[in-house]
Amino acid sequence: MSGINNPASRKRSRLRGGDVLYLGTAGLRARPTRAVLSALGIAIGIAAMIAVVGISSSSQAKLNEQLSTLGTNLLSMQAGKTLFGKDAQLPEDSVNKVAALDGVLRVGSTGRVTGISIYRSNLIDTAASGGLGVDVASLGLPAVVGATFDTGTWLNAASSEYPAVVLGSKAAARLGIVSVGSLVWLGGQQFSVVGVLDPVVLAPELDSTALIGETIAAELFGFDHHPTTIYERSADKLVGQVRSLLPRTVNPAAPDEVDVVRPSDALAAKNAADQAFTGLLLALGSVALLVGGIGVANTMVISVLERRREIGLRRALGATRGHIRAQFLTEALLLSALGGVGGAAIGSAATAMFAVVNGWQAVIPLPVLGAGIGATVVIGAIAGMYPAVRASRTPPTSALGS
Amino acid sequence: MTRDIVALSDVTRSYGEPPTQALKGVDLTVEEGELVAIVGPSGSGKSTMLNLIGTLDRPTSGTAFIDGADVSRMSDVRLSALRAYRIGFVFQQFHLTEGFSAIDNVADGLIYTGISRRQRRLFARKALERVGLDHRLDHKPNQLSGGERQRVAIARAVVGEPSLLLADEPTGNLDSTSGAGVVELLRDLNETGTTVIVITHDIDLAESLPRRVSLRDGRIVADSGRVDSGRAA
Numbered sequence: 007m008s009g010i011n012n013p014a015s016r017k018r019s020r021l022r023g024g025d026v027l028y029l030g031t032a033g034l035r036a037r038p039t040r041a042v043l044s045a046l047g048i049a050i051g052i053a054a055m056i057a058v059v060g061i062s063s064s065s066q067a068k069l070n071e072q073l074s075t076l077g078t079n080l081l082s083m084q085a086g087k088t089l090f091g092k093d094a095q096l097p098e099d100s101v102n103k104v105a106a107l108d109g110v111l112r113v114g115s116t117g118r119v120t121g122i123s124i125y126r127s128n129l130i131d132t133a134a135s136g137g138l139g140v141d142v143a144s145l146g147l148p149a150v151v152g153a154t155f156d157t158g159t160w161l162n163a164a165s166s167e168y169p170a171v172v173l174g175s176k177a178a179a180r181l182g183i184v185s186v187g188s189l190v191w192l193g194g195q196q197f198s199v200v201g202v203l204d205p206v207v208l209a210p211e212l213d214s215t216a217l218i219g220e221t222i223a224a225e226l227f228g229f230d231h232h233p234t235t236i237y238e239r240s241a242d243k244l245v246g247q248v249r250s251l252l253p254r255t256v257n258p259a260a261p262d263e264v265d266v267v268r269p270s271d272a273l274a275a276k277n278a279a280d281q282a283f284t285g286l287l288l289a290l291g292s293v294a295l296l297v298g299g300i301g302v303a304n305t306m307v308i309s310v311l312e313r314r315r316e317i318g319l320r321r322a323l324g325a326t327r328g329h330i331r332a333q334f335l336t337e338a339l340l341l342s343a344l345g346g347v348g349g350a351a352i353g354s355a356a357t358a359m360f361a362v363v364n365g366w367q368a369v370i371p372l373p374v375l376g377a378g379i380g381a382t383v384v385i386g387a388i389a390g391m392y393p394a395v396r397a398s399r400t401p402p403t404s405a406l407g408s
Numbered sequence: 409m410t411r412d413i414v415a416l417s418d419v420t421r422s423y424g425e426p427p428t429q430a431l432k433g434v435d436l437t438v439e440e441g442e443l444v445a446i447v448g449p450s451g452s453g454k455s456t457m458l459n460l461i462g463t464l465d466r467p468t469s470g471t472a473f474i475d476g477a478d479v480s481r482m483s484d485v486r487l488s489a490l491r492a493y494r495i496g497f498v499f500q501q502f503h504l505t506e507g508f509s510a511i512d513n514v515a516d517g518l519i520y521t522g523i524s525r526r527q528r529r530l531f532a533r534k535a536l537e538r539v540g541l542d543h544r545l546d547h548k549p550n551q552l553s554g555g556e557r558q559r560v561a562i563a564r565a566v567v568g569e570p571s572l573l574l575a576d577e578p579t580g581n582l583d584s585t586s587g588a589g590v591v592e593l594l595r596d597l598n599e600t601g602t603t604v605i606v607i608t609h610d611i612d613l614a615e616s617l618p619r620r621v622s623l624r625d626g627r628i629v630a631d632s633g634r635v636d637s638g639r640a641a
């Protein structure tokens with residue numbers, strides 16, 4: 007009478023993979039509210055991370071698109087300080103010198119007429135309100151900086167001799183000008199608005215200024231033809247070389263007094279700062295995820311305690327400890343995967359909404375989506391491990407007696 | 409030739425520290441095909457003994473041979489297999505899964521044998537026919553009477569055609585009519601060759617069964633002895 011002779015004793019308890027899933031989902035379906043609530047923690051964590059990455063990727067994509075249309079070959083230069091700390095000036099013939107430089111394609115400039123401001127009308131008390139600054143623009147300026155017009159046109163050879171003005175986007179908004187032909191009060195005289203610029207991404211300083219022609223500026227306000235800012239575009243490959251030559255070219259006597267910047271770099275730097283902020287948000291998201299994982303573990307531990315009888319029953323039906331472990335681990339995995347998928351959906355939706363509101367194209371990197379859902383599986387496995395082991399150690403006698 | 413499906417010799421089971429003995433040296437053999445009632449006052453060790461017979465527990469000392477295998481020396485995996493294929497359990501509280509139909513509950517009795525869900529349901533339907541519930545296949549536990557629930561639980565216990573059926577107060581939660589029906593069912597199963605061991609508090613029920621084992625304070629104090637089951641093959 008040995009068990010070895012008995013054919014049944016050679017058979018083993020078996021649980022199909024599909025049935026493990028069946029049992030795992032059955033456990034969740036039995037308590038749907040609890041399942042949803044405990045998956046919610048994970049969902050919030052994943053949603054936060056995906057939204058953060060998605061939004062920053064979308065803004066990066068927007069920036070890349072901007073840079074590729076605006077170009078990265080624009081350099082602008084201004085007078086810095088003299089050795090003695092005074093404001094330096096760019097020489098009068100700087101623009102021509104820059105234009106003559108090898109590789110330079112286009113040049114434009116602005117100069118300031120000091121003490122001149124622009125007002126909506128002559129009825130405004132000029133002592134009480136500061137008004138906006140007025141700059142003198144070269145005719146080539148918009149083409150160099152890539153400015154486009156909200157309404158109207160740029161100054162031309164004829165209009166630059168007349169009291170005509172083009173407004174930056176913010177300046178127009180401040181003055182309340184929306185249409186061409188409006189009259190403004192500029193330097194004690196009426197000027198006619200011929201155009202309003204769109205925001206100039208690579209030269210945002212133009213947004214809050216009023217631009218007039220060189221001829222009229224010299225005639226009315228004694229403009230001295232010294233540029234304050236020079237903008238130039240060169241062949242992409244020569245940007246570095248041009249940049250190093252510019253200070254000496256513009257001001258051979260004092261090259262140190264010329265500051266050269268690459269506006270596209272500033273744009274990228276601002277974005278990089280945003281990315282650093284993204285890192286912080288991402289860290290917060292992972293804390294939420296951790297808390298979500300703890301929530302799942304907690305739910306599972308409670309579930310194991312409550313279901314001692316079910317575990318006992320399953321052991322009586324022939325489940326091995328391994329089968330019980332698999333069932334509860336699967337339940338934890340399903341629970342957090344539920345949160346992961348839900349969170350990915352919420353995060354993607356948030357990204358899409360944010361992008362639409364900002365007029366960007368929504369970019370949700372698939373690897374991040376995959377990593378997010380993968381992370382929930384890992385979290386589910388870790389969170390489910392202890393409860394599953396605990397479930398498997400529940401004594402098989404738990405279903406009997408009372 | 410009949411063989412012993414249960415053979416306990418000098419089995420003790422103690423709990424806790426300091427140890428209190430729930431079973432104090434029990435000898436019991438049950439042959440294949442027997443129908444045995446276990447009786448005794450509350451706390452006398454009936455459930456403890458049934459757990460040992462069902463391989464849900466191991467003796468503290470002594471030996472327990474179940475279906476020819478020494479429980480103390482078997483791994484969890486092998487004991488589980490024994491329960492999956494050879495032993496069926498019926499509990500006082502039925503332990504049906506709420507929200508699952510009768511047929512799914514019964515099919516669950518085969519889930520650890522690794523056969524497909526479709527096949528399990530096929531066997532489950534047959535088992536429910538056997539307990540006279542073929543008209544309640546898709547009813548959920550809360551749509552069934554107590555007696556019907558216990559029949560579903562019995563169907564689940566026998567769906568795998570175990571050679572040993574263990575029942576711990578199966579009629580404890582039932583009125584006398586449903587209880588009688590359940591007992592009738594256990595008799596029928598025994599007729600077809602299943603060894604049945606049933607714990608009961610019902611003296612009349614116990615008296616009506618071929619063999620009675622009385623426990624008191626962890627010891628067997630009376631055993632009406634085995635009767636020839638008439639199944640000597």
Ligand SMILES: Nc1ncnc2c1ncn2[C@@H]1O[C@H](COP(=O)(O)OP(=O)(O)OP(=O)(O)O)[C@@H](O)[C@H]1O
Nearest residue numbers: 407423424429430449450451452453454455456457
């Ligand atoms: N898990 C346990 N831990 C500690 N003591 C236990 C445990 N299980 C049973 N006992 C003790 O063993 C003794 C026998 O218990 P058992 O459950 O076998 O009694 P029973 O005859 O089934 O009683 P009832 O008719 O009330 O079900 C009791 O004194 C009980 O307190």
Ligand SMILES: [Mg+2]
Nearest residue numbers: 407408454455
């Ligand atoms: Mg008991």
